[in-house]
Amino acid sequence: MTQNARQHLTRNEELIFERSSPGKNGYQLPELDVPEIDPARALGEERVRGGIEGFPEVSEVEVIRHFTRLSTWNYAIDLGLYPLGSCTMKYNPRINEAVARYDGLAWAHPYQPQELSQGAMEVIARLEDALCEISGLDAITLQPAAGAHGELTGILLVRAFHQARGNPRKHILVPDSAHGTNPATAGIAGYEVRNLKSNDQGMIDLEELAHAVNEDTAALMVTNPNTLGVFEENIAKAADILHAKGAMVYMDGANMNALVGIARPGDFGVDVMHINLHKTFSTPHGGGGPGGGPVAVRSHLAPYLPIPRLRRAGDKLEWSSDFPESIGRVRAFYGNFGVLVRALAYILAHGGPDLRNATVDAVLNANYIRHRLRPYFDLPYDRPNMHEVVFSDARQAAKGVRTGEIAKRLIDYGYHPYTVSFPLIVHGALMIEPTETESKLELDGFIDAMIAIAHEVENEPQTVLKAPHRTRVSRVDEVTAARRPVVRWTPEANIAPQTTAADLVGAANVQRPE
Amino acid sequence: MRYLPKSDAERREMLGACGLASADELFEQVPPDLRLNRPLALAPGISEYEIADYFKMLAQKNANGYASFLGAGVYNHYRPVVVDTIVSRGEFLTSYTPYQSEISQGTLQAIFEFQTMICQLTGMDVANASMYDGSTAVPEAAMMAVRITRKHRILVARSMHPEYREVLRTYARDQSLPVEEFGYDAESGQIELADLERKLDDQTACVILQSPNFFGVVEDTGAVADLARAKGALTVYTFAEAVSLGILEPPRDADIVAGELQSFAIPPSYGGPFAGILATREKYMRQLPGRLVGETTDVNGHRAFCLTLATREQHIRREKATSNICTNQALVALMATVFMELYGKQGLRELAIQNLSKAHYLGAKLERRFSGPYFNEFVAQGNGAPVADVNRKLLERKIIGGLPLREWYPELGNAALVCATEMTKRADMDTLAEVFEA
Amino acid sequence: MNYPEDYRYTKQHEWVHVAGSTATVGITDHAQQELGDIVYVDLPKPGTKVEKGKSFGSVESVKAVSDIYAPISGEVLEMNEGLATAPEKLNEDPHKSAWLIKLKLDGNADFSHLLSAADYQMYIGTES
Incomplete structure (x- = not known):
């Protein structure tokens, strides 16, 4: 067999609550330099709780070992190939982590004076410019926190555009090959979802599209390259069909990593798209997030972008909310700024x-x-x-x-x-x-x-x-998990861990220490 | 390029295996007129040293070495170094959503512990694996209440964070969910119950309040929940300062809790990434958006964890899903998880008492606008100079003063929101008070 | 599994059994097999009106949700409470103890659009 793995010792580890015992701690606070206040007197006795029932009490070294042991149970891009289609698991350069932690960036408060935030604002401005160049679109917001959040923002822009012309329109077309977030987003934005059948090549069927588009169509949500990994060769014609009826083309940018430097959505008829910074621009997936979901638009949608927007005033940058047609905010502050720093570092490293x-x-x-x-x-x-x-x-x-x-x-x-x-x-x-x-x-x-x-x-x-045969756990019982959900630990439900000492997984092939 | 692990010879060999003579042939499926027939107008790549240098220069252009009295949803708390040690491990940093449970048990168990501690913190029965942040958790909670009650009207406290309210309005507008605000008592800064009672009706899906509210004042959730329940509406409790729950009674009367965990070892980072939470009672579990981890066993009877109740989510239920959320804030939630485990039962309480003590030391030196109980921030009333001028003077002394409130709350006049945490030094508070009262 | 002769069936794989003015509705053995392990059943409360051909609830496996369509119109008299805590019954005994809802029929029920046991079995034979 050409297996690229051998068995390896991993330690068992309880839930942290099972390690807890009263009086242990993993912190020390400095001495107060002001008089200590009695919470019951300051807040009223009825508003004050005792210690948080059930919270763990463990020492610092136990916390380090706890999470280090847990970490060894994970697969990661740092360990090897991670070929999850659509998810774009690529290397996460470590310099990006380092620069995002520089004090002036990591400790910047969103409400600190703008004259003391010019560095953070320049990160945003420079990333905006780079993403507009890469996408071929005219304007952008970096506020959305993830791809699906970007989709929602984009569809709200489409809606605002139609609304300004007197009719928000009724439905969004979604190909049957689309990511689940597309129909879910359209639903939240108040649109009916109409599924569009792909042709026998798995591509947009132009005839089907022409038949489906009418004056009630707000937009088509399309992924390009599509989820088969194939470039929609008729994308420009599809855009013409939609534009002829006043409908917009929304592009799900999940697969933008196939296009960077090769083709630009703005050049093939896309009106609005989101970009997944955690996919194309390599910000770490971190076990499920955080992400970043900038939304880029053609100029006709720009007036509706979320506020505040960054603009140049002489040699300074400033935030402006003076955009009366804006859809408003989609998130507090300026988006996942730390993710934006990493994405910009990735772009600068490549050029x-x-x-x-x-x-x-x-x-x-x-x-x-x-x-x-x-x-x-x-x-x-x-x-x-x-x-x-x-x-x-x-x-x-x-x-x-x-x-x-x-x-x-x-x-x-x-x-x-x-x-x-x-x-x-x-x-x-x-x-x-x-x-x-x-x-x-x-x-x-x-x-x-x-x-x-x-x-x-x-x-x-x-x-x-019967695979997998060589993992810590195998064929996890998802049926029981769903039938009788146990989604938190409680002292009562706590079954004693089956093995508490150093128990070895795959012990048959390894020596068991005393 | 240092991130691309192939030699040109290997590239040629692989192209050959594909029956191609050049890399350009890979892109023949892209119609020529749709291709970008020029290089991207972006400078060539730079070295690691130059990247570090560039961002150092940017960091220097921001505030450095200032004492800050800003809070308003983003708080300066100490971050134990253990937190970054753990979240920097590649096995957490560079893994994907734990769909393949056999090789994701580490992430899954950490999330299970997170869900448990959020329940303990909030007094709820079930919490999801995280939302983007507090501001987006609020509309998700409101949409949940709409599904549960099948009513449409949303009532929100004017004393909730103004940006959270703006986000709620953006989400609600196109779903035809009317959002109305109810006021705060001009003296106490707490919710004006009479106004809430007047505005509550049988069409109200939920009442949303924040505590401590935007002014730092602690609310009486029970009184709000009683009014809401009488009209068949749910109560949504929001918090932006999670440390407050180290000392405040959890909102046991609420139906849904939506909050922000930035205070738990998440850097301010100019506003994100943060981690939102959404927790509720067991009976509403199937209406929760987002990911959930459950405990189960594997084929050999070992304890195991997996994502569960996925049929609520977009990748299965598509347009009928509880939300469109997919990516969440897992790594940031892990920061909060490590933080909660380090501080634990005693530590979070002590930390909360330090925050309370510092803020009350400062509160005694300034004129407070509201009389209601407050945690670690309060509204200071300026008597003489406009607070903007005061803040300019403070900047000269390397202090960032409180947040002027005139823009959001013109009725408060010359007032600023001032925050003190365990990181705030007594000497800086004395300086602030001196300049403020001058 | 046996498909009772006195039941009527739909092409969406529901069955209905009428006794007097009450109809009992469930999903077929074929449906439960296609779904696999059933983990959750979502049913309407008594008093709810259901309409022929419209979805009145859903059945979930770990990775799929299937709508259940009313074979016939009526008002819900009773839902099978036991399925809330033991959805696996729907895998074990779909035609009897794991019925879903009982309906009070509106006047004269029309069964002409429904399949007999034999026709239904022939239909699922050709479908697969």
């Missing part, structure tokens, strides 16, 4: 030429995987792809093995699984996005693992069906 080179490498990696895995896995839409490639489990399903099980087996080989069962238009999808971060060696290891699993499906399907 124009290497941003394009990163795109080329990402697309090359995905095509290389397609070519090498195509003899082993079904390719329902067999055509050149951009940054990701979508196979189906059709051949393996015939042997009773599905995409979810192949994914679990991949873990045994030392790789994070691809995205399972998305996009919905591919039955049993395996959605693979390598990003530019992977070397040929890492890709070859992954490809060999996928081929080995394809052989296992033929020869020993049970091995795959």
Whole structure:
């Protein structure tokens, strides 16, 4: 077997509450330099609580060990290839972490005087300029906190635009290949969602589109490249069809990393889009967030952008809320500023030429995987792809093995699984996005693992069906978790941990210490 | 480029394996007239040293070495170094949402502990894995109340953070959810219950209050909840200063708690990234937006954690989802988790008492606008010079004064919101008082 | 599993059994198999009016939600409370003890659009 992983010792670790005992602490406060106030007297006895019931009491070293042990149970991009399609797991440069922690930036208060915030404001201004150049759009807001938040902002802009012309319109068109956030967003923005069927190539069907668009259509939400990883070659024609009826084109920028330096949404008819800074511009995913979801627009949507907006006044920058048509705020303060710092550092490190080179490498990696895995896995839409490639489990399903099980087996080989069962238009999808971060060696290891699993499906399907075999926990009971949800620890429900001492996972192959 | 791990020879080899002669052929699917046929107008890449230098220069252009009395939703609290030690570990920093539970147990268990501590902190039964921030948690709570009650009117306290109210209005407008405000008592700074009672009706989905409110005044949630319940409305409790819950009774009478955890070791960072929370009673669990982690077992009977009740979320329920939220603030919530575990039961209480003591020391030296009980910030009434002038004088002494309130609350006249935390030094408070009262 | 002869079925995989003016509604064995492990059932409270062909509730597995459509119009008399704490019953006994709701029918119910047991089994045979 060409497994790229061996077993490794990981320590068990209780919940922190099970480590707690009264009187331990992990902090020390300085002596008060003012008289201590009695809370009951200052606030009224009825408003004051005792200690927080159930809160842990542990020492500093226990906290360090607790989280260090937990951390060893995670897979991460720092450990290896993380081919989650649509999620763009690429290297997170450490200089970005360092600069975001500089005192003048990390400790800047959003209400400190603007003349003492010019450095922070310059980060925002420079990132705005760079993202407008990259997207080919005219104006931008960096306020939204994540992609879905950007989508909401973008659709509210569309709505404000139509409203200003007397009619907010009624529905949003969403292709059946779209991310789930698209229809969810349209719903929250007060629009009816109409699904648009893709053609037999998995692309926007122009006829279907022309039929669906009318004077009640507010916008089309489209992902380009789409969720199959293919550039929508008819995007400009689709935009013409929408614009002819006064409707807007919203682009979900989740796959923008396939376009940077190659093509610009503003040049192919997009009116408004969001950009996922945590995808394309490499700010860390951090186990699920934070993100950043800037929204870039053509000039006709600019008057509606959230306030405040940054503008230049001589050689100074200033915040202005003097935009009477603005949709208002979508978040307090100025967005996820710390994420903006990291994204700008990423852009500066690459510069124009290497941003394009990163795109080329990402697309090359995905095509290389397609070519090498195509003899082993079904390719329902067999055509050149951009940054990701979508196979189906059709051949393996015939042997009773599905995409979810192949994914679990991949873990045994030392790789994070691809995205399972998305996009919905591919039955049993395996959605693979390598990003530019992977070397040929890492890709070859992954490809060999996928081929080995394809052989296992033929020869020993049970091995795959019961995977993973080499992880701390295996086949977690999600059914019971959903039927009888336990979403917090309580002292009563606390079952004594099965093993308290140093218990080794995969102990069969390792010596157990005393 | 140092982040791109391939030699040109390897690139050629891989292109060859794809049957391509050049990298440009990779992009043939992009119609030529849609391609960018020029280089991006961005300077070439720079070295790590130059990046560090550039951001150092920017950081120097911001306030450095000032004592600050700003609060108003973003608080200066000490950040134990352990927090960054842990969140800088690549296994937390560079992992994705824990969908593959077998190789994400670390993140999952940390979130489970987070959910538990948020429940303990707020007195609620269930808390999700985090929202973007406090300002966006509020409209999510309001939308939740609308789903639960099937009513549409939202009543919000004028004493809630003005920017939170603006965000609420932006979200509510296009869902045809009317938002109305109720006032505060001019003397105490607490909610004017009579005004709330007048405005409550049978169409009200929820009443939203903040405590300590924007003026730093502690509210009596029970009285608000009683009025709301009588009209079949839910009570949404919001907080922006999480340290206050180290000493204040949790809002047991509320139905939903939406708040901001920035105070728990999250740097001010010019306003973000922060971490919002959303917690509620068990019966409303299925109306919660966002991710939830549950405890279960694996095939061998070992304790295990996984994301659960995902059918509420956008990737499954699409346009019928409880929210469109996907990415949350996991790593920032982890900062707060580490903080809560370090300080624990005693520490958070002690920290709260220090904040209370500092603010009350300062409060005794200035003329306070409101008489209601306050935690670590209060409205100071300027008597002589406009507070803007006072603040200019303070800047000369390396002090950033309180936040002028005239723009948001013209009725308060010449007033500033002043905050003191455990980081505030007595000498600076004396200086502030001296300049303020001059 | 046996598809009772005296039930009527829909192409959305619900069944209905009428006794006097009361109709009992559930989902078919085929439906529960397609859904897999059922983790949650969302049902309307007594007093709710349901309309033929319209969704009145939903059934959830870990990663999917399926709407349930009323085979017939009426007012909800009773919902199967037991399913709230034991949704797995719907996997075990969908045609009997794991019924979903009981309806009071509006006047003369029209069954002409519903399938017989034999027709339904033929339909699911061709569907798969």
